Amino acid sequence: xxxxxxxxxxxxxxxxxxxxxxxxxxxxxxxxxxxxxxxxxxxxxxxxxxxxxxxxxxxxxxxxxxxxxxxxxxxxxxxxxxxxxxxxxxxxxxxxxxxxxxxxxxxxxxxxxxxxxxxxxxxxxxxxxxxxxxxxxxxxxxxxxxxxxxxxxxxxxxxxxxxxxxxxxxxxxxxxxxxxxxxxxxxxxxxxxxxxxxxxxxxxxxxxxxxxxxxxxxxxxxxxxxxxxxxxxxxxxxxxxxxxxxxxxxxxxxxxxxxxxxxxxxxxxxxxxxxxxxxxxxxxxxxxxxxxxxxxxxxxxxxxxxxxxxxxxxxxxxxxxxxxxxxxxxxxxxxxxxxxxxxxxxxxxxxxxxxxxxxxxxxxxxxxxxxxxxxxxxxxxxxxxxxxxxxxxxxxxxxxxxxxxxxxxxxxxxxxxxxxxxxxxxxxxxxxxxxxxxxxxxxxxxxxxxxxxxxxxxxxxxxxxxxxxxxxxxxxxxxxxxxxxxxxxxxxxxxxxxxxxxxxxxxxxxxxxxxxxxxxxxxxxxxxxxxxxxxxxxxxxxxxxxxxxxxxxxxxxxxxxxxxxxxxxxxxxxxxxxxxxxxxxxxxxxxxxxxxxxxxxxxxxxxxxxxxxxxxxxxxxxxxxxxxxxxxxxxxxxxxxxxxxxxxxxxx
Amino acid sequence: xxxxxxxxxxxxxxxxxxxxxxxxxxxxxxxxxxxxxxxxxxxxxxxxxxxxxxxxxxxxxxxxxxxxxxxxxxxxxxxxxxxxxxxxxxxxxxxxxxxxxxxxxxxxxxxxxxxxxxxxxxxxxxxxxxxxxxxxxxxxxxxxxxxxxxxxxxxxxxxxxxxxxxxxxxxxxxxxxxxxxxxxxxxxxxxxxxxxxxxxxxxxxxxxxxxxxxxxxxxxxxxxxxxxxxxxxxxxxxxxxxxxxxxxxxxxxxxxxxxxxxxxxxxxxxxxxxxxxxxxxxxxxxxxxxxxxxxxxxxxxxxxxxxxxxxxxxxxxxxxxxxx
Numbered sequence: 002x003x004x005x006x007x008x009x010x011x012x013x014x015x016x017x018x019x020x021x022x023x024x025x026x027x028x029x030x031x032x033x034x035x036x037x038x039x040x041x042x043x044x045x046x047x048x049x050x051x052x053x054x055x056x057x058x059x060x061x062x063x064x065x066x067x068x069x070x071x072x073x074x075x076x077x078x079x080x081x082x083x084x085x086x087x088x089x090x091x092x093x094x095x096x097x098x099x100x101x102x103x104x105x106x107x108x109x110x111x112x113x114x115x116x117x118x119x120x121x122x123x124x125x126x127x128x129x130x131x132x133x134x135x136x137x138x139x140x141x142x143x144x145x146x147x148x149x150x151x152x153x154x155x156x157x158x159x160x161x162x163x164x165x166x167x168x169x170x171x172x173x174x175x176x177x178x179x180x181x182x183x184x185x186x187x188x189x190x191x192x193x194x195x196x197x198x199x200x201x202x203x204x205x206x207x208x209x210x211x212x213x214x215x216x217x218x219x220x221x222x223x224x225x226x227x228x229x230x231x232x233x234x235x236x237x238x239x240x241x242x243x244x245x246x247x248x249x250x251x252x253x254x255x256x257x258x259x260x261x262x263x264x265x266x267x268x269x270x271x272x273x274x275x276x277x278x279x280x281x282x283x284x285x286x287x288x289x290x291x292x293x294x295x296x297x298x299x300x301x302x303x304x305x306x307x308x309x310x311x312x313x314x315x316x317x318x319x320x321x322x323x324x325x326x327x328x329x330x331x332x333x334x335x336x337x338x339x340x341x342x343x344x345x346x347x348x349x350x351x352x353x354x355x356x357x358x359x360x361x362x363x364x365x366x367x368x369x370x371x372x373x374x375x376x377x378x379x380x381x382x383x384x385x386x387x388x389x390x391x392x393x394x395x396x397x398x399x400x401x402x403x404x405x406x407x408x409x410x411x412x413x414x415x416x417x418x419x420x421x422x423x424x425x426x427x428x429x430x431x432x433x434x435x436x437x438x439x440x441x442x443x444x445x446x447x448x449x450x451x452x453x454x455x456x457x458x459x460x461x462x463x464x465x466x467x468x469x470x471x472x473x474x475x476x477x478x479x480x481x482x483x484x485x486x487x488x489x490x491x492x493x494x495x496x497x498x499x500x501x502x503x504x505x506x507x508x509x510x511x512x513x514x515x516x517x518x519x520x521x522x523x524x525x526x527x528x529x530x531x532x533x534x535x536x537x538x539x540x541x542x543x544x545x546x547x548x549x550x551x552x553x554x555x556x557x558x559x560x561x562x563x564x565x566x567x568x569x570x571x572x573x574x575x576x577x578x579x580x581x582x583x584x585x586x587x588x589x590x591x592x593x594x595x596x597x598x599x600x601x602x603x604x605x606x607x608x609x610x611x612x613x614x615x616x617x618x619x620x621x622x623x624x625x626x627x628x629x630x631x632x633x634x635x636x637x638x639x640x641x642x643x644x645x646x647x648x649x650x651x652x653x
Numbered sequence: 654x655x656x657x658x659x660x661x662x663x664x665x666x667x668x669x670x671x672x673x674x675x676x677x678x679x680x681x682x683x684x685x686x687x688x689x690x691x692x693x694x695x696x697x698x699x700x701x702x703x704x705x706x707x708x709x710x711x712x713x714x715x716x717x718x719x720x721x722x723x724x725x726x727x728x729x730x731x732x733x734x735x736x737x738x739x740x741x742x743x744x745x746x747x748x749x750x751x752x753x754x755x756x757x758x759x760x761x762x763x764x765x766x767x768x769x770x771x772x773x774x775x776x777x778x779x780x781x782x783x784x785x786x787x788x789x790x791x792x793x794x795x796x797x798x799x800x801x802x803x804x805x806x807x808x809x810x811x812x813x814x815x816x817x818x819x820x821x822x823x824x825x826x827x828x829x830x831x832x833x834x835x836x837x838x839x840x841x842x843x844x845x846x847x848x849x850x851x852x853x854x855x856x857x858x859x860x861x862x863x864x865x866x867x868x869x870x871x872x873x874x875x876x877x878x879x880x881x882x883x884x885x886x887x888x889x890x891x892x893x894x895x896x897x898x899x900x901x902x903x904x905x906x907x908x909x910x911x912x913x914x915x916x917x918x919x920x921x922x923x924x925x926x927x928x929x930x931x932x933x934x935x936x937x938x939x940x941x942x943x944x945x946x947x948x949x950x951x952x953x954x955x956x957x958x959x960x961x962x963x964x965x966x967x968x969x970x971x972x973x974x975x976x977x
Contacts, residue, residue, distance in 0.1 A: 037722050037724070039720050039722055060679055064663060067969075074857055077796075077878065078796050078857075080817075
């Protein structure tokens with residue numbers, strides 16, 4: 002109950018805060034300036050509309066979709082690395098606003114009483130603020146006319162008296178207006194309730210639940226697409242925090258006891274548990290006072306200048322009282338590079354402070370009784386020239402190894418990882434529990450290998466990925482591979498299950514190849530690789546040193562030194578494929594059939610096979626808990642043998 | 654002459670000053686009369702605003718609606734001639750066709766680059782110059798341009814742009830005719846019904862069209878980016894068969910981001926594609942039509958007295974001139 006309230010409260014606060022932020026700083030920060038005034042203005046207008054008492058949610062949602070589609074279209078029109086960062090920010094910020102629209106829709110279905118109360122509070126404030134505005138107008142009028150304020154002398158007193166009477170009259174008028182509105186609303190709500198009661202058959206209930214489930218999926222989709230497509234626009238952790246708020250509101254006990262909420266008044270005690278972190282909560286009226294939609298005590302008049310620079314005065318009530326920090330102007334690089342170091346404060350400048358996390362009550366369940374992924378291996382290639390295995394080198398010895406790098410398997414580097422022990426990634430149930438019951442979306446590569454025709458990518462819920470492609474794939478479905486995805490910035494809760502090896506903080510000798518300069522990484526780059534047996538990453542090189550950690554299942558890896566004469570693919574469809582070999586290791590070794598698209602080119606393949614056979618290589622089968630060091634520039638071919646989950650760490 | 658329009662109205666670009674107020678403007682979902690002016694000559698629909706030109710004043714717009722971005726305002730001030738003819742793709746590339754002071758088409762990475770060049774001397778940016786052809790029509794698509802150019806004897810359709818989207822180029826890039834530099838589209842020369850007289854595409858779309866002197870319509874584009882509406886879109890110009898099996902003769906065509914409007918010789922209006930903003934005038938419920946669909950039969954019902962003189966399309970809008 003309370004967590005739904007918390008979610009909706011924070012959403013309302015966010016929208017108001019965001020709107021005033023856009024008004025004040027949109028031009029100054031330049032975060033969105035490159036998107037042009039029309040789109041920034043459109044976004045600002047939606048934020049404004051959503052912060053009023055009775056927004057047209059349907060229109061706002063369509064407009065936010067318009068903004069999302071305009072920025073998404075830019076992602077295609079530009080090469081990934083050339084896209085001006087403002088478009089990622091615009092996409093993300095529109096997505097967050099849309100999320101709050103969906104939250105209100107969802108909360109209205111779940112807890113109509115609560116949403117109504119919120120709406121009425123806003124409406125009441127809007128009506129009240131009209132009175133404030135009138136008072137201020139009156140005072141300013143008098144000052145403009147050369148009078149003093151308050152007017153002095155006998156005549157002045159008389160004038161004040163008249164004014165006061167006038168004001169009292171106006172105040173009564175306002176009270177009447179509020180009362181009238183209140184009755185209107187109450188009548189409207191009664192009608193709605195009556196209608197709902199009439200429709201409370203089991204079928205309607207099921208429809209309602211279905212609708213809520215759809216809304217939930219849409220909420221998560223909206224934010225996950227912002228994380229996956231737009232890289233979170235500099236707000237990854239914040240987005241994850243609001244998804245966590247949502248997850249708390251959705252958690253099963255909340256869902257199953259709707260009666261409890263209606264019978265019990267708001268739990269005021271727990272709200273006082275953290276008054277210092279949520280000043281706006283303590284300055285607001287206690288919720289119980291408003292449950293009857295009664296007129297609150299008149300608010301203090303606003304300071305004189307507030308009528309000019311805050312067009313929606315009631316935002317002052319919703320905004321925290323803490324003073325605004327001066328707008329800092331971070332450079333674009335700073336915004337980008339800030340991402341990893343932002344762990345401590347995830348809230349972007351346009352968002353109000355998040356409610357503090359509740360102490361974590363549930364004990365971690367015992368996962369040992371849950372089933373693991375199947376260890377079944379349909380095919381195991383032979384290892385011909387095995388890579389050396391050592392337990393775990395010291396930082397110094399590894400640093401010296403880097404000067405004459407060769408591939409190496411480290412057997413004891415990650416044995417302490419939670420992912421291998423208490424938070425077992427080998428259990429589908431555990432992974433589902435960390436992905437909002439599998440609702441979170443992941444990008445999946447469909448097809449045998451990214452160089453094949455018909456290869457594609459799609460973004461699907463994690464639960465669908467597991468069931469369709471991993472735990473019970475039907476035989477006619479092509480392979481699905483969650484590959485080279487920065488899963489851990491999208492799902493920080495899984496990030497806690499692994500530890501970046503210290504070895505990634507060594508400094509390898511500088512690269513000799515100046516043809517493709519690679520920027521130095523400030524932090525190691527983490528990628529997740531989860532797929533069924535038989536996934537293939539074709540022979541390729543990366544511009545980084547790599548520690549490939551095998552967490553679940555087994556993988557075959559074959560490596561060729563950088564100086565090997567590996568034929569590359571050149572440019573395909575305007576995209577350089579220089580880092581990928583023209584050789585298909587699986588086909589040339591006879592492990593895989595020829596992909597259908599290339600069968601015509603059979604001649605010449607024999608020569609290729611000979612050329613390929615002469616190249617020297619090393620190989621291995623990587624077991625769970627083992628780490629393969631792949632030096633920068635080494636060609637590598639990777640093949641999942643069973644269901645396999647690995648993490649790669651790139652550094653330079 | 655009356656101007657009818659439908660579609661996205663987020664910036665009041667379909668509202669010529671009649672009922673503007675503080676309320677968030679909604680889209681228009683059926684063709685609605687916006688303006689009556691007997692001298693209307695043509696319109697230019699931009700994503701956030703619309704310009705209407707009249708015969709008496711062909712160089713400056715008589716009516717403006719919506720929000721004109723600052724960069725466009727600047728261009729119209731600095732160089733009205735460029736403003737009349739420039740084309741801006743969705744990857745921000747800008748081309749200005751030939752004009753009196755520079756006989757060659759010029760290409761800039763973005764409008765701000767062009768604006769800086771217009772203000773300073775020597776030029777801080779060296780634009781790409783295409784000295785070998787005279788552009789008579791220029792149309793941007795999301796990642797490139799098509800142009801109707803007139804090397805004698807016949808006008809040819811040229812295309813150039815991002816090699817990642819070769820289907821929009823309608824030709825195979827090669828070392829001698831690279832994707833990024835203008836080259837003729839072979840499939841659009843020596844057509845059975847005469848040369849191409851009109852080209853159409855949208856600055857944020859991947860769908861392109863060409864109309865011949867003999868009233869045949871060819872369309873092509875990137876099927877992957879239009880899959881929702883034109884799943885069978887070819888990467889080579891193919892004749893569009895509309896109305897009956899033989900295909901009606903086409904008088905005019907207008908291409909939007911994901912919709913297309915076609916006017917036939919017998920004054921019928923047809924359309925296909927996205928209608929999520931009402932850009933085909935098919936109401937709020939119809940989100941898209943994936944087949945060629947007859948639009949706006951109201952004009953026929955008036956005893957055929959009202960004739961549609963021409964069609965235009967913005968990103969997510971459609972416009973018609975109707976007579977009388």
